[in-house]
Amino acid sequence: MKLLYTTVAMLCLISTGLAAKPAPNSLEGTQNCCHTVKKGKGHRLCADGTAGTPYCGKGPCNALGCACKGGCRKK
Incomplete structure:
Protein backbone atom coordinates (compact mmCIF):
# COMPACT_ATOMS: atom_id res chain seq x y z
CA MET A 1 0.00 0.00 0.00
CA LYS A 2 2.89 2.34 0.80
CA LEU A 3 4.32 1.65 -2.65
CA LEU A 4 1.00 2.63 -4.24
CA TYR A 5 0.89 5.97 -2.41
CA THR A 6 4.52 6.66 -3.26
CA THR A 7 3.91 5.90 -6.93
CA VAL A 8 0.82 8.12 -7.08
CA ALA A 9 2.67 10.96 -5.34
CA MET A 10 5.58 10.71 -7.78
CA LEU A 11 3.24 10.73 -10.78
CA CYS A 12 1.52 13.85 -9.44
CA LEU A 13 4.85 15.62 -9.01
CA ILE A 14 6.02 14.64 -12.48
CA SER A 15 2.78 15.75 -14.15
CA THR A 16 2.93 19.10 -12.34
CA GLY A 17 6.45 19.64 -13.62
CA LEU A 18 5.46 18.76 -17.17
CA ALA A 19 2.46 21.09 -17.10
CA ALA A 20 4.53 24.07 -15.94
CA LYS A 21 5.51 26.80 -18.40
CA PRO A 22 9.07 26.50 -19.70
CA ALA A 23 11.77 28.52 -17.96
CA PRO A 24 12.43 31.92 -19.58
CA ASN A 25 16.00 30.98 -20.44
CA SER A 26 15.15 27.51 -21.80
CA LEU A 27 15.06 26.71 -25.51
CA GLU A 28 11.25 26.60 -25.53
CA GLY A 29 10.99 29.82 -23.51
CA THR A 30 13.23 31.88 -25.81
CA GLN A 31 11.72 30.82 -29.14
CA ASN A 32 8.43 31.87 -30.64
CA ARG A 73 0.37 32.62 -39.05
CA LYS A 74 -1.31 35.86 -37.93
CA LYS A 75 -4.78 37.36 -38.35
Whole structure:
Protein backbone atom coordinates (compact mmCIF):
# COMPACT_ATOMS: atom_id res chain seq x y z
CA MET A 1 0.00 0.00 0.00
CA LYS A 2 2.89 2.34 0.80
CA LEU A 3 4.32 1.65 -2.65
CA LEU A 4 1.00 2.63 -4.24
CA TYR A 5 0.89 5.97 -2.41
CA THR A 6 4.52 6.66 -3.26
CA THR A 7 3.91 5.90 -6.93
CA VAL A 8 0.82 8.12 -7.08
CA ALA A 9 2.67 10.96 -5.34
CA MET A 10 5.58 10.71 -7.78
CA LEU A 11 3.24 10.73 -10.78
CA CYS A 12 1.52 13.85 -9.44
CA LEU A 13 4.85 15.62 -9.01
CA ILE A 14 6.02 14.64 -12.48
CA SER A 15 2.78 15.75 -14.15
CA THR A 16 2.93 19.10 -12.34
CA GLY A 17 6.45 19.64 -13.62
CA LEU A 18 5.46 18.76 -17.17
CA ALA A 19 2.46 21.09 -17.10
CA ALA A 20 4.53 24.07 -15.94
CA LYS A 21 5.51 26.80 -18.40
CA PRO A 22 9.07 26.50 -19.70
CA ALA A 23 11.77 28.52 -17.96
CA PRO A 24 12.43 31.92 -19.58
CA ASN A 25 16.00 30.98 -20.44
CA SER A 26 15.15 27.51 -21.80
CA LEU A 27 15.06 26.71 -25.51
CA GLU A 28 11.25 26.60 -25.53
CA GLY A 29 10.99 29.82 -23.51
CA THR A 30 13.23 31.88 -25.81
CA GLN A 31 11.72 30.82 -29.14
CA ASN A 32 8.43 31.87 -30.64
CA CYS A 33 6.01 28.95 -30.55
CA CYS A 34 3.05 28.64 -32.92
CA HIS A 35 0.45 26.52 -31.13
CA THR A 36 -3.20 26.13 -32.02
CA VAL A 37 -6.10 27.14 -29.79
CA LYS A 38 -9.15 24.98 -29.12
CA LYS A 39 -12.35 26.25 -30.70
CA GLY A 40 -15.64 24.42 -30.25
CA LYS A 41 -15.91 20.64 -30.58
CA GLY A 42 -12.24 19.69 -30.58
CA HIS A 43 -11.36 21.93 -33.53
CA ARG A 44 -7.88 23.37 -33.17
CA LEU A 45 -7.37 26.56 -35.15
CA CYS A 46 -4.65 29.12 -35.72
CA ALA A 47 -4.98 32.89 -35.24
CA ASP A 48 -5.84 33.32 -38.94
CA GLY A 49 -8.75 30.84 -38.67
CA THR A 50 -7.04 27.99 -40.53
CA ALA A 51 -6.52 24.53 -39.08
CA GLY A 52 -3.15 23.78 -37.50
CA THR A 53 -0.99 21.29 -39.39
CA PRO A 54 -0.31 20.43 -36.50
CA TYR A 55 1.16 23.83 -35.54
CA CYS A 56 0.54 27.32 -36.90
CA GLY A 57 3.91 28.10 -38.43
CA LYS A 58 4.19 29.54 -41.93
CA GLY A 59 6.91 26.95 -42.52
CA PRO A 60 8.07 23.80 -40.73
CA CYS A 61 8.40 23.90 -36.92
CA ASN A 62 10.44 21.78 -34.52
CA ALA A 63 8.82 18.92 -32.56
CA LEU A 64 7.60 21.34 -29.87
CA GLY A 65 5.89 23.73 -32.30
CA CYS A 66 8.59 26.38 -31.84
CA ALA A 67 11.21 27.97 -34.11
CA CYS A 68 8.91 27.84 -37.14
CA LYS A 69 10.45 29.04 -40.39
CA GLY A 70 8.72 32.23 -41.48
CA GLY A 71 7.13 32.79 -38.06
CA CYS A 72 3.54 32.12 -37.01
CA ARG A 73 0.37 32.62 -39.05
CA LYS A 74 -1.31 35.86 -37.93
CA LYS A 75 -4.78 37.36 -38.35
